[in-house]
Amino acid sequence: MTAFAVLVDWGTSSFRLWLVDGAGDVLAERRSGEGMATAGEAMGGFAGVLERQLDALGADADLPVIACGMVGARQGWVEAPYVETPADPKSLSDGAVRVPDAGRAVFILPGVCQRAEGAFDVMRGEETQILGLDVGEGRRLACLPGTHSKWVVLEGDRLTGFSTFITGDLYAAIAGHTILKHSVEPQDDAFDVAAFQTAVRTAFARPAELSNRLFAIRAAGLLAPGEAQHPATILSGLLIGLELVGAASRFGRLDETSVRLVAAGPLAERYRAAFDALGFAAHEEDGEAAVRRGLLAAARKILT
Amino acid sequence: MTAFAVLVDWGTSSFRLWLVDGAGDVLAERRSGEGMATAGEAMGGFAGVLERQLDALGADADLPVIACGMVGARQGWVEAPYVETPADPKSLSDGAVRVPDAGRAVFILPGVCQRAEGAFDVMRGEETQILGLDVGEGRRLACLPGTHSKWVVLEGDRLTGFSTFITGDLYAAIAGHTILKHSVEPQDDAFDVAAFQTAVRTAFARPAELSNRLFAIRAAGLLAPGEAQHPATILSGLLIGLELVGAASRFGRLDETSVRLVAAGPLAERYRAAFDALGFAAHEEDGEAAVRRGLLAAARKILT
Numbered sequence A, B: 001m002t003a004f005a006v007l008v009d010w011g012t013s014s015f016r017l018w019l020v021d022g023a024g025d026v027l028a029e030r031r032s033g034e035g036m037a038t039a040g041e042a043m044g045g046f047a048g049v050l051e052r053q054l055d056a057l058g059a060d061a062d063l064p065v066i067a068c069g070m071v072g073a074r075q076g077w078v079e080a081p082y083v084e085t086p087a088d089p090k091s092l093s094d095g096a097v098r099v100p101d102a103g104r105a106v107f108i109l110p111g112v113c114q115r116a117e118g119a120f121d122v123m124r125g126e127e128t129q130i131l132g133l134d135v136g137e138g139r140r141l142a143c144l145p146g147t148h149s150k151w152v153v154l155e156g157d158r159l160t161g162f163s164t165f166i167t168g169d170l171y172a173a174i175a176g177h178t179i180l181k182h183s184v185e186p187q188d189d190a191f192d193v194a195a196f197q198t199a200v201r202t203a204f205a206r207p208a209e210l211s212n213r214l215f216a217i218r219a220a221g222l223l224a225p226g227e228a229q230h231p232a233t234i235l236s237g238l239l240i241g242l243e244l245v246g247a248a249s250r251f252g253r254l255d256e257t258s259v260r261l262v263a264a265g266p267l268a269e270r271y272r273a274a275f276d277a278l279g280f281a282a283h284e285e286d287g288e289a290a291v292r293r294g295l296l297a298a299a300r301k302i303l304t
Helices: A045-057 A089-095 A126-132 A167-177 A193-205 A207-223 A231-251 A265-278 A287-303 B045-057 B089-095 B126-132 B167-177 B193-205 B207-223 B231-251 B265-278 B287-303
Strands: A003-010 A015-021 A026-032 A065-068 A106-108 A112-114 A121-123 A139-144 A149-155 A158-165 A259-262 A282-285 B003-010 B015-021 B026-032 B065-068 B106-108 B112-114 B121-123 B139-144 B149-155 B158-165 B258-262 B281-285
Touching: A003 A287, A015 A045, A015 A287, A026 A045, A065 A287, A089 A126, A089 A287, A112 A158, A112 B207, A121 A158, A121 B207, A126 A139, A126 A149, A126 A158, A126 A287, A139 A231, A149 A231, A158 A231, A158 B207, A167 A231, A167 B167, A167 B207, A193 A207, A193 A231, A193 A265, A207 A231, A207 B112, A207 B121, A207 B158, A207 B167, A207 B207, A207 B231, A231 A265, A231 B207, A259 A265, A265 A282, A282 A287, B003 B287, B015 B045, B015 B287, B026 B045, B065 B287, B089 B126, B089 B287, B112 B158, B121 B158, B126 B139, B126 B149, B126 B158, B126 B287, B139 B231, B149 B231, B158 B231, B167 B231, B193 B207, B193 B231, B193 B265, B207 B231, B231 B265, B258 B265, B265 B281, B281 B287
Parallel strands: A003 A065, A065 A106, A139 A259, A259 A282, B003 B065, B065 B106, B139 B258, B258 B281
Antiparallel strands: A003 A015, A015 A026, A112 A121, A139 A149, A149 A158, B003 B015, B015 B026, B112 B121, B139 B149, B149 B158
């Protein structure tokens, strides 16, 4: 069991590290909440966070590190400038930036940006997941759900376009900081798949009415307080439905496309239910395995 | 100058009081931030707030008070149960609730609710503005913009339907509690009417893409940091555009309808710019004058 490299997916609020051998098998892993948003302020900064995690594994001092995600943002450790669309994920390693004075070899992969008029967009981390997908042939769509969901178009070897939908971000802001804070109390609102799918269909059919449909959640609580309301479920369904109709507006009919749904756990379940509600096909892939494969592919190009 | 009644528009976060004579002329007025949200906790509660404001005017102890707004909500002073649509604004006074043990005669006007499937909605205060409009004949639409904008359909004497859009509430939540908090800094973002109108048209034409267009505000700041961005202006334009397309979805083509825009000041200006951007006609009325006329009409029915 000889370690080959350290792979790190370093996002805004999460840190995930894998020690892998030359075959890509995972020898050990670490995960924490020391994301980009807090690591800069931690003792020793980004280097301190990384070394403490590696010490805990007893990793060799000369083992190289390949990282992706917000750690490469301007406000991260060292900025890894964006690659522009159309981008070849297999060439991400060409844009890797080596962190100066890191004590060991640390390379940060670039994000991808899109400068199309009316569609300015950026990603950091998802491009490495894309690199780790078995992308197949022809034009394909990938959906990477989250706080800032990414929808990505792949054509041949190229990542030709993408759109971000701030679905999770909107959910937290609306549930916590609008009139709906009086309605959405997750603790007494178990996920109800029928209510969720109805809300997905409503937002997909009538995205224009979103703001009114949000208030209707509150009004239902006032006018029919005894009935099961599922406010959190409905809010989630409206916002995921809005994301799906937005993706269809940007990328064409989803019922004629098989979408790669790159997710795991409860989020994958919820998006699967949304796709089902609309009769769309989604092919699921585990996002964590994808980012690890992408980091490994980049590591092989950079280190060998 | 003989005072006839005290009229109070008592909303969630504002208190406005007018002392009027029998002709409806304003003899004195008071305004404060002692809205429903805080008045209950004030010394002496709602009665304490009201009496201190009246004392400041030297108002007679037996002068009656007619109030509307959130003061009549369940969490207000005394609940004035909703009148259901279709409702006749001229009959609001029939549903007025007299506050017990208020020391003087205090009447609170009811709000209006709508129980239509998929369109549950409530209002408190706006129905009294509607009562104060010179509503004309036939089917008409009124837009009452605000934190929770109301769009109201009037047919003959009746308020037959309405929809709330939480435009201002969404603005504050998105500007303050999503990734856009890094972009929207009102102090360095003067209102730009061209950028605003472009955003209004974008949201009106492509409401499905709202969530993506929000992220594009952030991406533009990252990708073209030197250029004038107008993030606050664009956010406002997208959300008001979403409201207008939502109203069109609920109530039919706005280009064939003259809408009463019941507003004043900067909000009226902004909505006028939005209507202009889409080529819609709006006839403006001052919302404060309207609520005062509505309260006066109710006072005349209740007190004489």
